[in-house]
Amino acid sequence: MFSTESVLSLDHADIYQGTKLILGDVSFQIHKGDFAYLIGRTGSGKTSLLKTLYADLWLQNGKGFVAGYSLDKLKPRDVPFLRRKIGIVFQDFQLFPDRTVEENLRFVLKATGWKKTNDMNNRIADVLMQVGLGTAQKKMPHQLSGGEQQRVVVARAMLNEPLVLIADEPTGNLDPAVSDQIMKVFQAINNAGTAVLMATHNYDLLNKYPARVLRCQDGQVVELAG
Ligand SMILES: Nc1ncnc2c1ncn2[C@@H]1O[C@H](COP(=O)(O)OP(=O)(O)OP(=O)(O)O)[C@@H](O)[C@H]1O
DSSP: OOOOOEEEEEEEEEEEETTEEEEEEEEEEEETTOEEEEEOOTTSSHHHHHHHHTTSSOOOEEEEEETTEEGGGOOGGGHHHHHHTEEEEOSSOOOOTTSOHHHHHHHHHHHTTOOOHHHHHHHHHHHHHHTTOTTOTTOOGGGSOHHHHHHHHHHHHHTTOOSEEEEESTTTTSOHHHHHHHHHHHHHHHHTTOEEEEEOSOHHHHHHSOOEEEEEETTEEEEOOO
């Protein structure tokens, strides 16, 4: 159904934290419509790898390509534009606690260049529907459960129709039933064509929702046979 267009690739990339090599000679590709898990023990480099993909860590050796941007040729001024093409979801919800759901989302739209109130309202309604929270617009974050807050964060990540969603332990703070809801949201987003790369410790999810698996291990990234 989907093309095999690559939305993200690393080619002989080295991932550093400062001068410390965390992962060496990393090569893999994520295509449009792919779903891939990133697993590995604590400290194995999952977060460092994801940070490199959204240019929070600079790629020093090798080549990287994310949503049309070459990481190895990236200029600091390109970073906000790269991040608009990627949706990023962390474990901690990071919503503004003193603003409604709608205001949280509008903040991002304005910051990324949206101007027209109608367009913004429509987009906010669309992404909230996408995550099953169509009626939560006027709620404050504290009026929502942890799982609902995380769904708002996923909605926020979808505002600019990213080509790829990068999630770092998105279910880390959530109980199993709620983690399942978040996974279902990711699957729906993925089925609609957005690639997903998700770091997780939650092996139950891997069993329940099988997909590609990349593992950080001994300073390398290996793809497990499907
Ligand atoms: N800001 C930093 N400065 C220096 N070293 C760091 C920094 N952040 C992480 N590291 C080191 O990089 C290595 C990889 O850490 P990273 O957070 O990428 O692993 P992880 O697989 O995501 O772990 P976890 O599953 O615990 O989140 C670890 O040895 C860690 O100590």
